[in-house]
Amino acid sequence: MWWSQWGFMVMWVVLPIVVATTVVGVVVRSRRTRQAGGLSRLEEWVVALVGTGALLVAAGSIAALTASGIQTFASDPSHVRGFTIGSVAAPTFAERSSAVVDAGYESAWLDVTGLPVGARWLLYLEVALPILAALAIGVATAWLAIGLLRGRPFVRSLPNVVGVAAIAVMVGGLGSQAMAFLARGATIEFLGPRVITAGDKGDGPYEGLAMSLTLDLAPIGWAFGLALVAAAFQIGTRMQQDTEALV
Numbered sequence: 165m166w167w168s169q170w171g172f173m174v175m176w177v178v179l180p181i182v183v184a185t186t187v188v189g190v191v192v193r194s195r196r197t198r199q200a201g202g203l204s205r206l207e208e209w210v211v212a213l214v215g216t217g218a219l220l221v222a223a224g225s226i227a228a229l230t231a232s233g234i235q236t237f238a239s240d241p242s243h244v245r246g247f248t249i250g251s252v253a254a255p256t257f258a259e260r261s262s263a264v265v266d267a268g269y270e271s272a273w274l275d276v277t278g279l280p281v282g283a284r285w286l287l288y289l290e291v292a293l294p295i296l297a298a299l300a301i302g303v304a305t306a307w308l309a310i311g312l313l314r315g316r317p318f319v320r321s322l323p324n325v326v327g328v329a330a331i332a333v334m335v336g337g338l339g340s341q342a343m344a345f346l347a348r349g350a351t352i353e354f355l356g357p358r359v360i361t362a363g364d365k366g367d368g369p370y371e372g373l374a375m376s377l378t379l380d381l382a383p384i385g386w387a388f389g390l391a392l393v394a395a396a397f398q399i400g401t402r403m404q405q406d407t408e409a410l411v
Contacts, residue, residue: 208313215309222302225295232295236288241277244287244351246344250362250374272373280354286347290340297336300329318400326397330390337383345377 203211236242249272258267304325311317352360352373362372 203312203315211309211312215306215313218302218305218309220302222299222306225299225302228295229292229299232291233288236284236291237281240279241275242279242284242287243273243275244279244348245271245273247272247274247348247351248374248376249371251364251369251371253371274351274355276351276355278354279351283347283350283354286343286350290343290347293336293339293343295336297329297332300332304329318397318403320401323394323398323401326390326394330387330394333390334383334387337386338379338381341377341379345375348373349375 249270252268252270254267255269258264304322307322307325308317311319311322352375360373362374363370
């Protein structure tokens with residue numbers, strides 16, 4: 165059934181991108197005159213394609229936010245992934261090979277019924293914050309693409325849009341990790357820490373859930389990079405305004 169999968173991709177992915185790119189290119193091109201040193205015809209279509217893809221990413225992000233909200237708040241039981249397991253014993257299947265010296269597992273998922281609203285909000289924010297960051301990047305990219313197609317990339321609003329995207333990337337990346345930690349902590353608190361967590365009652369350790377937080381600081385680096393891009397566009401905007409004032 166590979167042909168049906170390709171047909172689905174062409175109908176719902178490739179065709180909308182091609183049509184939207186054509187519309188964006190024609191509309192923007194009709195609203196400006198060709199300037200010296202402007203984009204060539206091929207460059208215009210490439211920029212239009214990138215801008216269309218960014219708009220589709222933004223639209224998909226909005227749809228994903230809605231779908232995630234419905235799934236998080238309307239479904240019961242709640243599906244919670246990414247729990248850390250403590251005091252784990254070696255799984256029995258590892259004994260089938262003499263080359264395995266030791267083994268274990270580190271994570272588990274739970275379907276929890278009756279999860280409180282506060283914990284559901286934390287689960288939703290864990291998913292929503294990175295989606296909001298993708299939405300901000302999509303809007304900033306589309307904004308820049310439209311400015312390039314119109315021959316005026318250095319507009320006053322673009323540095324602000326890129327700056328907002330930088331903040332969204334940092335908050336989305338770090339905030340999602342923090343929300344994930346708090347959501348699993350709230351879930352464990354609801355289930356009962358003495359019942360569900362790992363420990364030792366005096367007769368040896370027993371398996372259970374454990375809490376751990378390891379932050380990935382990469383979003384800070386991406387945010388700083390976008391902030392520098394925003395500063396560069398701010399300088400370009402001032403230079404363009406000074407040039408127009410001289411003319």
